[in-house]
Amino acid sequence: MIRIALLVAAKDLRIERRSRVLLWQVLPFGAMALVLCGLALGPQHAGHSSAGPGLFYLVMLLVALLVINRSQVIEGSPGTKASVATLGLDPAGVFLGKALALMVELWLMGVVLLAGSVLLLHTALVGTLSALPSVLVTLAALSAAGALYGALSGGGQGPATLLPVLSFPAFAPLLIAGERSFSAALHGGALWQWWVISLVALAAYVALGILLYGVLEES
Amino acid sequence: MIRQLSQRLLGPVTLVLLVLTLWLGLWVTPSFEVQGNLARLVYVHPAIAWVALYVSFGTATIASALYLWRRTRSAVVDRVAHCAMEVSVVFIILTLITGSIWGRPAWGVWWAWDARLTSTAILGVFALAYLALRRANDDPELRARRGAVLALLAAINVPIIHFSVQWWKTLHQGATVFTPDHGLKIHGIQAWTLLISFIGFTLLFFWLLRARYRLEVLRDERYAASLEEALVQRRREGVR
Numbered sequence: 001m002i003r004i005a006l007l008v009a010a011k012d013l014r015i016e017r018r019s020r021v022l023l024w025q026v027l028p029f030g031a032m033a034l035v036l037c038g039l040a041l042g043p044q045h046a047g048h049s050s051a052g053p054g055l056f057y058l059v060m061l062l063v064a065l066l067v068i069n070r071s072q073v074i075e076g077s078p079g080t081k082a083s084v085a086t087l088g089l090d091p092a093g094v095f096l097g098k099a100l101a102l103m104v105e106l107w108l109m110g111v112v113l114l115a116g117s118v119l120l121l122h123t124a125l126v127g128t129l130s131a132l133p134s135v136l137v138t139l140a141a142l143s144a145a146g147a148l149y150g151a152l153s154g155g156g157q158g159p160a161t162l163l164p165v166l167s168f169p170a171f172a173p174l175l176i177a178g179e180r181s182f183s184a185a186l187h188g189g190a191l192w193q194w195w196v197i198s199l200v201a202l203a204a205y206v207a208l209g210i211l212l213y214g215v216l217e218e219s
Numbered sequence: 220m221i222r223q224l225s226q227r228l229l230g231p232v233t234l235v236l237l238v239l240t241l242w243l244g245l246w247v248t249p250s251f252e253v254q255g256n257l258a259r260l261v262y263v264h265p266a267i268a269w270v271a272l273y274v275s276f277g278t279a280t281i282a283s284a285l286y287l288w289r290r291t292r293s294a295v296v297d298r299v300a301h302c303a304m305e306v307s308v309v310f311i312i313l314t315l316i317t318g319s320i321w322g323r324p325a326w327g328v329w330w331a332w333d334a335r336l337t338s339t340a341i342l343g344v345f346a347l348a349y350l351a352l353r354r355a356n357d358d359p360e361l362r363a364r365r366g367a368v369l370a371l372l373a374a375i376n377v378p379i380i381h382f383s384v385q386w387w388k389t390l391h392q393g394a395t396v397f398t399p400d401h402g403l404k405i406h407g408i409q410a411w412t413l414l415i416s417f418i419g420f421t422l423l424f425f426w427l428l429r430a431r432y433r434l435e436v437l438r439d440e441r442y443a444a445s446l447e448e449a450l451v452q453r454r455r456e457g458v459r
Contacts, residue, residue: 152365
Protein backbone atom coordinates (compact mmCIF):
# COMPACT_ATOMS: atom_id res chain seq x y z
CA MET A 1 0.00 0.00 0.00
CA ILE A 2 2.77 2.44 0.97
CA ARG A 3 4.72 1.59 -2.20
CA ILE A 4 1.64 2.32 -4.35
CA ALA A 5 1.00 5.52 -2.39
CA LEU A 6 4.55 6.72 -3.05
CA LEU A 7 4.26 5.82 -6.74
CA VAL A 8 0.97 7.69 -7.17
CA ALA A 9 2.23 10.70 -5.20
CA ALA A 10 5.45 10.81 -7.25
CA LYS A 11 3.40 10.58 -10.48
CA ASP A 12 1.10 13.45 -9.44
CA LEU A 13 3.98 15.65 -8.28
CA ARG A 14 5.93 14.91 -11.46
CA ILE A 15 2.94 16.02 -13.55
CA GLU A 16 2.65 19.22 -11.50
CA ARG A 17 6.40 19.90 -11.79
CA ARG A 18 6.30 19.48 -15.56
CA SER A 19 3.07 21.37 -16.22
CA ARG A 20 3.97 24.19 -13.75
CA VAL A 21 0.27 24.94 -13.24
CA LEU A 22 0.86 25.25 -9.51
CA LEU A 23 3.61 27.82 -10.00
CA TRP A 24 2.13 29.93 -12.78
CA GLN A 25 -1.60 29.71 -12.09
CA VAL A 26 -2.47 28.58 -8.57
CA LEU A 27 0.22 30.52 -6.70
CA PRO A 28 -0.55 33.86 -8.44
CA PHE A 29 -4.25 33.22 -7.76
CA GLY A 30 -3.50 32.73 -4.04
CA ALA A 31 -1.33 35.86 -3.94
CA MET A 32 -4.05 37.87 -5.68
CA ALA A 33 -6.69 36.58 -3.26
CA LEU A 34 -4.46 37.66 -0.35
CA VAL A 35 -4.07 41.14 -1.86
CA LEU A 36 -7.85 41.34 -2.34
CA CYS A 37 -8.33 40.42 1.33
CA GLY A 38 -6.04 43.31 2.27
CA LEU A 39 -8.00 45.65 0.00
CA ALA A 40 -11.30 44.46 1.49
CA LEU A 41 -10.03 45.28 4.98
CA GLY A 42 -8.82 48.70 3.85
CA PRO A 43 -5.45 50.42 4.48
CA GLN A 44 -6.39 51.45 8.04
CA HIS A 45 -7.30 47.94 9.20
CA ALA A 46 -5.12 45.64 7.10
CA GLY A 47 -2.09 46.19 9.33
CA HIS A 48 -3.87 45.84 12.67
CA SER A 49 -6.53 43.29 11.95
CA SER A 50 -6.98 40.15 13.99
CA ALA A 51 -8.65 38.68 10.93
CA GLY A 52 -5.26 37.66 9.45
CA PRO A 53 -5.46 33.95 10.37
CA GLY A 54 -9.06 33.68 9.10
CA LEU A 55 -8.18 35.37 5.81
CA PHE A 56 -5.12 33.16 5.40
CA TYR A 57 -7.28 30.05 5.75
CA LEU A 58 -9.95 31.48 3.47
CA VAL A 59 -7.35 31.95 0.75
CA MET A 60 -5.95 28.48 1.48
CA LEU A 61 -9.44 27.06 1.04
CA LEU A 62 -9.80 28.63 -2.40
CA VAL A 63 -6.33 27.45 -3.37
CA ALA A 64 -7.08 23.95 -2.03
CA LEU A 65 -10.21 23.72 -4.20
CA LEU A 66 -8.16 24.50 -7.30
CA VAL A 67 -5.45 22.01 -6.35
CA ILE A 68 -7.93 19.22 -5.49
CA ASN A 69 -9.86 19.77 -8.71
CA ARG A 70 -6.61 19.66 -10.65
CA SER A 71 -5.57 16.45 -8.88
CA GLN A 72 -8.86 14.80 -9.86
CA VAL A 73 -8.68 16.05 -13.45
CA ILE A 74 -5.33 14.24 -13.76
CA GLU A 75 -7.03 11.05 -12.59
CA GLY A 76 -9.97 11.57 -14.95
CA SER A 77 -7.86 12.05 -18.09
CA PRO A 78 -8.58 9.50 -20.87
CA GLY A 79 -7.17 6.07 -20.17
CA THR A 80 -5.98 6.77 -16.62
CA LYS A 81 -8.91 5.07 -14.86
CA ALA A 82 -8.68 2.08 -17.17
CA SER A 83 -4.91 1.84 -16.59
CA VAL A 84 -5.33 1.96 -12.81
CA ALA A 85 -8.05 -0.70 -13.00
CA THR A 86 -5.92 -2.92 -15.27
CA LEU A 87 -2.90 -2.62 -13.01
CA GLY A 88 -5.05 -3.69 -10.05
CA LEU A 89 -3.65 -0.99 -7.77
CA ASP A 90 -4.82 -1.05 -4.18
CA PRO A 91 -7.42 1.79 -3.88
CA ALA A 92 -6.19 2.59 -0.37
CA GLY A 93 -2.70 3.13 -1.77
CA VAL A 94 -4.07 5.32 -4.57
CA PHE A 95 -5.97 7.40 -2.01
CA LEU A 96 -2.89 7.80 0.20
CA GLY A 97 -0.81 8.75 -2.83
CA LYS A 98 -3.30 11.38 -3.97
CA ALA A 99 -3.54 12.76 -0.42
CA LEU A 100 0.26 12.79 -0.07
CA ALA A 101 0.72 14.70 -3.33
CA LEU A 102 -2.01 17.17 -2.34
CA MET A 103 -0.36 17.62 1.06
CA VAL A 104 3.03 18.48 -0.48
CA GLU A 105 1.37 20.95 -2.87
CA LEU A 106 -0.69 22.59 -0.12
CA TRP A 107 2.31 22.77 2.21
CA LEU A 108 4.29 24.61 -0.48
CA MET A 109 1.41 26.98 -1.11
CA GLY A 110 0.82 27.39 2.63
CA VAL A 111 4.41 28.41 3.36
CA VAL A 112 4.40 30.98 0.53
CA LEU A 113 1.00 32.37 1.55
CA LEU A 114 2.07 32.54 5.21
CA ALA A 115 4.98 34.71 4.11
CA GLY A 116 2.46 36.73 2.11
CA SER A 117 0.21 37.21 5.14
CA VAL A 118 3.21 38.44 7.19
CA LEU A 119 3.97 40.89 4.40
CA LEU A 120 0.47 42.02 3.43
CA LEU A 121 -1.69 41.42 6.51
CA HIS A 122 1.09 42.19 9.01
CA THR A 123 0.66 39.02 11.09
CA ALA A 124 3.50 38.88 13.62
CA LEU A 125 6.49 36.91 12.30
CA VAL A 126 7.25 35.04 15.56
CA GLY A 127 3.58 34.12 16.08
CA THR A 128 3.30 33.00 12.45
CA LEU A 129 6.39 30.80 12.81
CA SER A 130 5.04 29.22 15.99
CA ALA A 131 1.74 28.59 14.15
CA LEU A 132 3.55 26.80 11.31
CA PRO A 133 3.31 23.24 12.78
CA SER A 134 -0.44 23.62 13.35
CA VAL A 135 -0.88 25.06 9.84
CA LEU A 136 0.96 22.06 8.38
CA VAL A 137 -1.23 19.60 10.33
CA THR A 138 -4.42 21.41 9.25
CA LEU A 139 -3.32 21.44 5.62
CA ALA A 140 -2.50 17.71 5.85
CA ALA A 141 -6.03 17.05 7.15
CA LEU A 142 -7.40 19.25 4.34
CA SER A 143 -5.44 17.14 1.82
CA ALA A 144 -6.81 13.84 3.14
CA ALA A 145 -10.36 15.21 3.13
CA GLY A 146 -9.76 16.78 -0.29
CA ALA A 147 -8.60 13.50 -1.86
CA LEU A 148 -11.73 11.78 -0.58
CA TYR A 149 -14.19 14.52 -1.53
CA GLY A 150 -12.49 15.01 -4.89
CA ALA A 151 -13.21 11.39 -5.76
CA LEU A 152 -16.73 11.76 -4.39
CA SER A 153 -17.46 14.76 -6.62
CA GLY A 154 -16.79 12.70 -9.72
CA GLY A 155 -13.03 12.46 -10.09
CA GLY A 156 -12.68 15.44 -12.42
CA GLN A 157 -15.56 14.27 -14.61
CA GLY A 158 -18.38 15.65 -12.48
CA PRO A 159 -19.55 19.26 -12.64
CA ALA A 160 -16.93 21.73 -11.36
CA THR A 161 -19.42 23.32 -8.98
CA LEU A 162 -19.99 20.08 -7.09
CA LEU A 163 -16.61 19.94 -5.34
CA PRO A 164 -17.07 23.18 -3.32
CA VAL A 165 -20.63 22.22 -2.36
CA LEU A 166 -19.53 18.80 -1.12
CA SER A 167 -16.30 19.80 0.54
CA PHE A 168 -17.21 23.08 2.29
CA PRO A 169 -19.13 21.44 5.15
CA ALA A 170 -16.25 18.97 5.64
CA PHE A 171 -13.59 21.68 5.45
CA ALA A 172 -15.41 24.09 7.78
CA PRO A 173 -14.42 22.37 11.09
CA LEU A 174 -10.83 22.05 9.84
CA LEU A 175 -10.69 25.72 8.97
CA ILE A 176 -12.19 26.71 12.32
CA ALA A 177 -9.60 24.58 14.17
CA GLY A 178 -6.78 25.92 12.00
CA GLU A 179 -7.85 29.54 12.38
CA ARG A 180 -8.21 29.21 16.16
CA SER A 181 -4.79 27.62 16.63
CA PHE A 182 -3.22 30.28 14.36
CA SER A 183 -4.96 33.03 16.37
CA ALA A 184 -3.83 31.39 19.62
CA ALA A 185 -0.23 31.37 18.34
CA LEU A 186 -0.50 35.07 17.51
CA HIS A 187 -2.47 36.40 20.46
CA GLY A 188 -2.19 33.65 23.10
CA GLY A 189 -4.78 31.05 24.07
CA ALA A 190 -5.52 27.36 23.77
CA LEU A 191 -3.19 26.40 20.92
CA TRP A 192 -2.98 22.68 21.72
CA GLN A 193 -6.71 21.98 21.94
CA TRP A 194 -7.33 23.13 18.37
CA TRP A 195 -4.21 21.43 17.16
CA VAL A 196 -5.51 18.13 18.61
CA ILE A 197 -8.79 18.60 16.69
CA SER A 198 -6.81 18.97 13.44
CA LEU A 199 -4.78 15.86 14.29
CA VAL A 200 -7.91 13.82 15.06
CA ALA A 201 -9.51 15.04 11.81
CA LEU A 202 -6.35 14.04 9.90
CA ALA A 203 -6.40 10.54 11.41
CA ALA A 204 -10.18 10.21 10.78
CA TYR A 205 -9.99 11.28 7.14
CA VAL A 206 -6.98 9.04 6.44
CA ALA A 207 -8.83 6.06 7.98
CA LEU A 208 -12.08 6.86 6.13
CA GLY A 209 -10.23 7.38 2.88
CA ILE A 210 -8.47 4.02 3.17
CA LEU A 211 -11.83 2.36 3.89
CA LEU A 212 -14.07 4.16 1.39
CA TYR A 213 -11.91 5.18 -1.58
CA GLY A 214 -12.24 1.70 -3.07
CA VAL A 215 -16.04 1.97 -2.96
CA LEU A 216 -15.90 5.24 -4.92
CA GLU A 217 -13.55 3.82 -7.52
CA GLU A 218 -15.65 0.65 -8.06
CA SER A 219 -16.85 0.36 -11.63
CA MET B 220 -53.54 -6.82 8.07
CA ILE B 221 -51.58 -5.26 10.96
CA ARG B 222 -49.26 -3.59 8.47
CA GLN B 223 -52.15 -2.08 6.52
CA LEU B 224 -53.82 -0.92 9.73
CA SER B 225 -50.62 0.73 11.02
CA GLN B 226 -50.14 2.43 7.64
CA ARG B 227 -53.69 3.78 7.72
CA LEU B 228 -53.41 4.91 11.33
CA LEU B 229 -49.97 6.56 11.05
CA GLY B 230 -51.29 9.85 9.66
CA PRO B 231 -54.28 10.32 12.01
CA VAL B 232 -52.28 9.27 15.12
CA THR B 233 -49.50 11.73 14.18
CA LEU B 234 -52.04 14.50 13.74
CA VAL B 235 -53.73 13.75 17.07
CA LEU B 236 -50.39 13.71 18.94
CA LEU B 237 -49.24 16.98 17.37
CA VAL B 238 -52.56 18.70 18.15
CA LEU B 239 -52.33 17.31 21.71
CA THR B 240 -48.79 18.71 22.01
CA LEU B 241 -50.04 22.10 20.86
CA TRP B 242 -52.96 22.11 23.28
CA LEU B 243 -50.95 20.87 26.29
CA GLY B 244 -47.97 23.08 25.47
CA LEU B 245 -49.92 26.29 24.97
CA TRP B 246 -52.86 26.00 27.42
CA VAL B 247 -52.46 23.24 29.99
CA THR B 248 -48.81 23.38 31.10
CA PRO B 249 -47.72 26.25 33.38
CA SER B 250 -45.34 28.95 32.15
CA PHE B 251 -41.67 28.67 33.14
CA GLU B 252 -40.12 30.52 36.08
CA VAL B 253 -37.35 32.44 34.30
CA GLN B 254 -38.28 32.57 30.61
CA GLY B 255 -42.07 32.60 31.03
CA ASN B 256 -44.10 31.65 27.93
CA LEU B 257 -41.04 31.79 25.70
CA ALA B 258 -39.81 28.49 27.12
CA ARG B 259 -42.93 26.74 25.79
CA LEU B 260 -40.79 26.26 22.70
CA VAL B 261 -39.29 23.40 24.70
CA TYR B 262 -42.26 21.30 23.52
CA VAL B 263 -41.33 21.87 19.88
CA HIS B 264 -37.64 22.68 19.40
CA PRO B 265 -35.95 19.68 21.12
CA ALA B 266 -38.39 17.21 19.52
CA ILE B 267 -37.72 18.63 16.04
CA ALA B 268 -33.96 18.59 16.70
CA TRP B 269 -34.23 14.97 17.92
CA VAL B 270 -35.89 13.97 14.65
CA ALA B 271 -33.47 16.05 12.52
CA LEU B 272 -30.25 14.77 14.08
CA TYR B 273 -30.98 11.27 15.30
CA VAL B 274 -34.11 9.82 13.70
CA SER B 275 -33.93 11.09 10.13
CA PHE B 276 -30.16 11.44 9.79
CA GLY B 277 -29.76 8.15 11.64
CA THR B 278 -32.16 6.43 9.21
CA ALA B 279 -30.29 7.87 6.23
CA THR B 280 -26.94 6.77 7.68
CA ILE B 281 -28.06 3.22 8.51
CA ALA B 282 -29.72 2.83 5.09
CA SER B 283 -26.52 4.13 3.43
CA ALA B 284 -24.36 1.69 5.41
CA LEU B 285 -26.71 -1.13 4.38
CA TYR B 286 -26.37 -0.06 0.76
CA LEU B 287 -22.57 -0.15 0.93
CA TRP B 288 -22.65 -3.64 2.44
CA ARG B 289 -22.95 -5.97 -0.56
CA ARG B 290 -25.31 -8.43 1.15
CA THR B 291 -27.96 -5.81 1.87
CA ARG B 292 -27.42 -3.64 -1.22
CA SER B 293 -30.76 -2.88 -2.90
CA ALA B 294 -32.76 -0.09 -4.51
CA VAL B 295 -35.05 -0.10 -1.47
CA VAL B 296 -32.35 0.91 1.05
CA ASP B 297 -31.03 3.50 -1.39
CA ARG B 298 -34.50 5.01 -1.72
CA VAL B 299 -34.92 5.01 2.06
CA ALA B 300 -31.56 6.79 2.49
CA HIS B 301 -32.45 9.40 -0.12
CA CYS B 302 -35.96 10.04 1.22
CA ALA B 303 -34.79 10.16 4.85
CA MET B 304 -32.12 12.70 3.91
CA GLU B 305 -34.70 14.90 2.16
CA VAL B 306 -36.95 14.82 5.22
CA SER B 307 -33.87 15.48 7.35
CA VAL B 308 -33.23 18.73 5.45
CA VAL B 309 -36.74 19.91 6.34
CA PHE B 310 -36.27 19.07 10.03
CA ILE B 311 -32.77 20.63 10.22
CA ILE B 312 -34.17 23.87 8.75
CA LEU B 313 -37.06 23.73 11.25
CA THR B 314 -34.57 23.14 14.08
CA LEU B 315 -32.60 26.24 13.08
CA ILE B 316 -35.77 28.34 12.65
CA THR B 317 -37.31 27.36 16.01
CA GLY B 318 -33.89 27.81 17.65
CA SER B 319 -33.63 31.30 16.16
CA ILE B 320 -37.12 32.21 17.39
CA TRP B 321 -36.05 31.10 20.89
CA GLY B 322 -32.62 32.72 20.62
CA ARG B 323 -33.77 36.22 19.63
CA PRO B 324 -35.50 37.10 22.94
CA ALA B 325 -33.20 34.91 25.07
CA TRP B 326 -29.80 35.90 23.64
CA GLY B 327 -30.74 39.12 21.83
CA VAL B 328 -29.73 37.81 18.39
CA TRP B 329 -31.32 35.63 15.70
CA TRP B 330 -28.05 33.83 15.08
CA ALA B 331 -24.92 33.34 17.20
CA TRP B 332 -21.66 31.63 16.20
CA ASP B 333 -22.26 29.09 18.90
CA ALA B 334 -20.75 25.58 18.64
CA ARG B 335 -24.14 23.81 18.58
CA LEU B 336 -25.73 26.20 16.07
CA THR B 337 -22.71 26.22 13.77
CA SER B 338 -22.32 22.42 13.79
CA THR B 339 -26.06 21.98 13.11
CA ALA B 340 -25.87 24.41 10.20
CA ILE B 341 -22.87 22.45 8.85
CA LEU B 342 -24.95 19.27 9.05
CA GLY B 343 -27.70 21.04 7.09
CA VAL B 344 -25.20 21.99 4.39
CA PHE B 345 -24.00 18.36 4.35
CA ALA B 346 -27.58 17.20 3.77
CA LEU B 347 -28.03 19.72 0.94
CA ALA B 348 -24.70 18.61 -0.53
CA TYR B 349 -26.00 15.01 -0.46
CA LEU B 350 -29.04 16.04 -2.49
CA ALA B 351 -26.85 18.02 -4.90
CA LEU B 352 -24.58 14.98 -5.34
CA ARG B 353 -27.51 12.74 -6.16
CA ARG B 354 -28.84 15.20 -8.73
CA ALA B 355 -25.42 15.46 -10.38
CA ASN B 356 -25.20 11.75 -11.21
CA ASP B 357 -27.48 10.14 -13.81
CA ASP B 358 -26.28 6.58 -13.33
CA PRO B 359 -28.49 5.13 -10.52
CA GLU B 360 -25.77 2.79 -9.20
CA LEU B 361 -23.08 5.49 -9.11
CA ARG B 362 -25.54 7.95 -7.59
CA ALA B 363 -26.49 5.53 -4.84
CA ARG B 364 -22.89 4.56 -4.03
CA ARG B 365 -21.56 8.12 -3.88
CA GLY B 366 -24.57 9.27 -1.89
CA ALA B 367 -24.07 6.46 0.61
CA VAL B 368 -20.40 7.38 1.13
CA LEU B 369 -21.28 11.05 1.66
CA ALA B 370 -24.03 10.16 4.15
CA LEU B 371 -21.54 8.13 6.19
CA LEU B 372 -19.00 10.97 6.11
CA ALA B 373 -21.65 13.49 7.14
CA ALA B 374 -22.77 11.30 10.05
CA ILE B 375 -19.46 12.07 11.84
CA ASN B 376 -20.96 15.49 12.49
CA VAL B 377 -23.86 14.11 14.59
CA PRO B 378 -21.80 13.16 17.72
CA ILE B 379 -19.94 16.48 17.35
CA ILE B 380 -23.29 18.32 17.51
CA HIS B 381 -24.41 16.21 20.45
CA PHE B 382 -21.31 16.82 22.56
CA SER B 383 -20.65 20.39 21.34
CA VAL B 384 -22.36 21.94 24.37
CA GLN B 385 -20.04 19.97 26.69
CA TRP B 386 -16.82 20.33 24.69
CA TRP B 387 -16.96 24.05 23.92
CA LYS B 388 -19.41 25.39 26.54
CA THR B 389 -20.62 28.27 24.33
CA LEU B 390 -24.02 30.02 24.37
CA HIS B 391 -26.41 27.09 23.80
CA GLN B 392 -27.74 25.44 26.95
CA GLY B 393 -26.83 21.88 27.89
CA ALA B 394 -29.18 18.87 27.86
CA THR B 395 -32.86 19.91 28.15
CA VAL B 396 -34.48 16.73 29.45
CA PHE B 397 -31.84 14.79 31.42
CA THR B 398 -29.41 15.79 34.16
CA PRO B 399 -25.75 14.65 33.87
CA ASP B 400 -26.53 11.67 36.18
CA HIS B 401 -29.44 10.60 33.87
CA GLY B 402 -32.21 12.02 36.09
CA LEU B 403 -35.13 14.03 34.69
CA LYS B 404 -34.98 17.83 34.63
CA ILE B 405 -38.67 18.20 33.77
CA HIS B 406 -41.51 16.58 35.73
CA GLY B 407 -45.30 16.12 35.77
CA ILE B 408 -47.47 17.45 32.94
CA GLN B 409 -44.47 19.19 31.38
CA ALA B 410 -42.60 15.88 31.09
CA TRP B 411 -45.69 14.17 29.60
CA THR B 412 -46.16 16.97 27.06
CA LEU B 413 -42.51 16.69 26.10
CA LEU B 414 -42.84 12.91 25.67
CA ILE B 415 -45.95 13.30 23.49
CA SER B 416 -44.18 15.89 21.33
CA PHE B 417 -41.17 13.59 20.85
CA ILE B 418 -43.44 10.70 19.82
CA GLY B 419 -45.60 12.97 17.63
CA PHE B 420 -42.67 14.46 15.69
CA THR B 421 -41.03 11.02 15.35
CA LEU B 422 -44.25 9.64 13.83
CA LEU B 423 -44.45 12.74 11.61
CA PHE B 424 -41.02 11.81 10.26
CA PHE B 425 -42.11 8.26 9.47
CA TRP B 426 -45.31 9.53 7.85
CA LEU B 427 -43.36 11.97 5.65
CA LEU B 428 -40.77 9.28 4.88
CA ARG B 429 -43.49 6.87 3.79
CA ALA B 430 -45.17 9.47 1.58
CA ARG B 431 -41.84 10.49 0.03
CA TYR B 432 -40.86 6.85 -0.51
CA ARG B 433 -44.10 6.11 -2.36
CA LEU B 434 -43.51 9.15 -4.55
CA GLU B 435 -39.99 7.93 -5.33
CA VAL B 436 -41.30 4.47 -6.29
CA LEU B 437 -43.88 6.07 -8.60
CA ARG B 438 -41.17 8.27 -10.12
CA ASP B 439 -38.94 5.24 -10.79
CA GLU B 440 -41.86 3.33 -12.33
CA ARG B 441 -42.74 6.30 -14.52
CA TYR B 442 -39.11 6.60 -15.62
CA ALA B 443 -38.92 2.87 -16.46
CA ALA B 444 -42.22 3.06 -18.38
CA SER B 445 -41.14 6.11 -20.39
CA LEU B 446 -37.82 4.40 -21.19
CA GLU B 447 -39.66 1.30 -22.38
CA GLU B 448 -42.01 3.46 -24.43
CA ALA B 449 -39.07 5.27 -26.05
CA LEU B 450 -37.42 1.95 -26.90
CA VAL B 451 -40.59 0.61 -28.49
CA GLN B 452 -40.96 3.79 -30.53
CA ARG B 453 -37.35 3.59 -31.65
CA ARG B 454 -37.81 -0.03 -32.73
CA ARG B 455 -40.89 0.94 -34.74
CA GLU B 456 -38.92 3.72 -36.47
CA GLY B 457 -36.23 1.16 -37.27
CA VAL B 458 -38.77 -1.21 -38.86
CA ARG B 459 -40.09 1.55 -41.13
